[in-house]
Amino acid sequence: MYLSGIGTATPEARYTKAECLVAFQASDWYARLDSRAHLIARTVLQRDNGIEARRLAVDTLAEVFHIDPNTLAQRFVTHAPTLAADAARRALAQAGLQPGDIDAVVVSTCTGYLCPGLSGYVVESLGLRGDVQAFDLVGQGCAAALPNLRLGYALLASNTCDHVLSVCVEVSSAAMYLDNDPGVLISACLFGDGAGAAVLSRHATPSRRRIEWVDSSSLTIPAQRQALKFEQRDGMLRNILSREVPALAAQYAQQVLATVLGRAGLNTDDISAWILHAGGRDVLLAVERGLKLKATDLRYSAAMLREYGNLSSAFVYFVLEAALADDAPGGWWWLSSFGAGFSCHGALLKVDE
Structure with a gap:
C-alpha cells in the first residue's frame, strides 16, 4: 500500500489560550464551577502546556459555552461533513486523482454520531461513484487513524480496490462538557476541531514522493x-x-x-x-x-x-x-x-x- 495523497482541513476561526480563558471567565459556567476548577483552568490556559491556539467550529468563543445536547449535535452535523470533504478533496488533488477513481472510503470519528454515517456525506459531497464501498468506524478515539488505514490496507490487499480514501474527522467542540472534574476541564482546554485524509493506493505514483x-x-x-x-x-x-x-x-x-x-x-x-x-x-x-x-x-x-x-x-x-x-x-x-x-x-x- 502507498499513501499517494494527504489533505487536512480545519475551521477558519483560530482561538488562543488567552482568548479561551477570557471567554471562560465571562461565561455563566465560571460561576457554576468551584474555585479549584478556576485554578485548573487558569493553570492550563496561562502556563506553557504545549498548545498556543486551536481551531474551533464556532463564530465566537461564547458559543462554546452553550452546552446542551441539541446544540452540540447540530454543531457536529453542520461541520463534520464539511471538514471531512475538504480534507478529502485536498488529498485527492495531491494524489492527482478524480472522485471516480476512488473504490472505497473509510471515515472515522468519535465526537458525534450520524445515521446514515459520515461516509455517505463524503460520497455525496465529493461525487464518488454510487458503487463505492463505504465504511464508518466509531468509538476508537484519538487512536482511530491507524485502524482506519489498516482497513484501507486490507481492502487494497483484497484486490477489490485500487484506491481507498481514508478520512478522520473530529468536531471536539461538539463533544464539550464542563464540570469540576480535573480531567474534564483539562480536556476542554486541549482539543481542537479538524479533519485529515489520505488516498491509499495499490501502486505508487511515479511523479510523487513514494x-x-x-x-x-x-x-x-x-x-x-x-x-x-x-x-x-x-x-x-x-x-x-x-x-x-x-x-x-x-x-x-x-x-x-x-x-x-x-x-x-x-x-x-x-x-x-x-x-x-x-x-x-x-x-x-x-x-x-x-x-x-x-x-x-x-x-x-x-x-x-x-x-x-x-x-x-x-x-x-x-x-x-x-x-x-x-x-x-x-x-x-x-x-x-x-x-x-x-x-x-x-x-x-x-x-x-
Whole structure:
C-alpha cells in the first residue's frame, strides 16, 4: 500500500489560550464551577502546556459555552461533513486523482454520531461513484487513524480496490462538557476541531514522493479502558482523562514499536522521521522519554500540537503533512497513534528521498 495523497482541513476561526480563558471567565459556567476548577483552568490556559491556539467550529468563543445536547449535535452535523470533504478533496488533488477513481472510503470519528454515517456525506459531497464501498468506524478515539488505514490496507490487499480514501474527522467542540472534574476541564482546554485524509493506493505514483506502508502492529488493553474514554452523561459526551494516560501511552507505544522494528531487523536509530499523535505536552514528553528520543525527533508533533491542539484521530495526518512539507529525510518513518481502549497502534513506512 502507498499513501499517494494527504489533505487536512480545519475551521477558519483560530482561538488562543488567552482568548479561551477570557471567554471562560465571562461565561455563566465560571460561576457554576468551584474555585479549584478556576485554578485548573487558569493553570492550563496561562502556563506553557504545549498548545498556543486551536481551531474551533464556532463564530465566537461564547458559543462554546452553550452546552446542551441539541446544540452540540447540530454543531457536529453542520461541520463534520464539511471538514471531512475538504480534507478529502485536498488529498485527492495531491494524489492527482478524480472522485471516480476512488473504490472505497473509510471515515472515522468519535465526537458525534450520524445515521446514515459520515461516509455517505463524503460520497455525496465529493461525487464518488454510487458503487463505492463505504465504511464508518466509531468509538476508537484519538487512536482511530491507524485502524482506519489498516482497513484501507486490507481492502487494497483484497484486490477489490485500487484506491481507498481514508478520512478522520473530529468536531471536539461538539463533544464539550464542563464540570469540576480535573480531567474534564483539562480536556476542554486541549482539543481542537479538524479533519485529515489520505488516498491509499495499490501502486505508487511515479511523479510523487513514494510513501510505502511496510508493516504495522496494535495493542488493545481493556483493563485500562477507564483511563481514557467517553461516557454519556445528560445526553452528551463526557471525556474521561486520567493522570495515567502519559505513562500508558509511552509504555504501549514502546511495545508496538519494538514489535515492528524487531520483525524488520531495525532499531530506533534507523527511524528518520517520527509521525506521532500528541495527546498533550505531558504525553509527548512521556513518549519521548519512553522511546529514548531527542526533543527534535518529535518536532512535527510538537509544532502541530502548539498550533492546533489535540485534534484526536485527525492529528497524525497533520503531522505527516508537516513532515512532507518540510522535506523530512527519507528512509524509515514511524507512524503511531494511541487513545481510548486503551489502545496503541504503529506502522513502519518506507519513504523515498
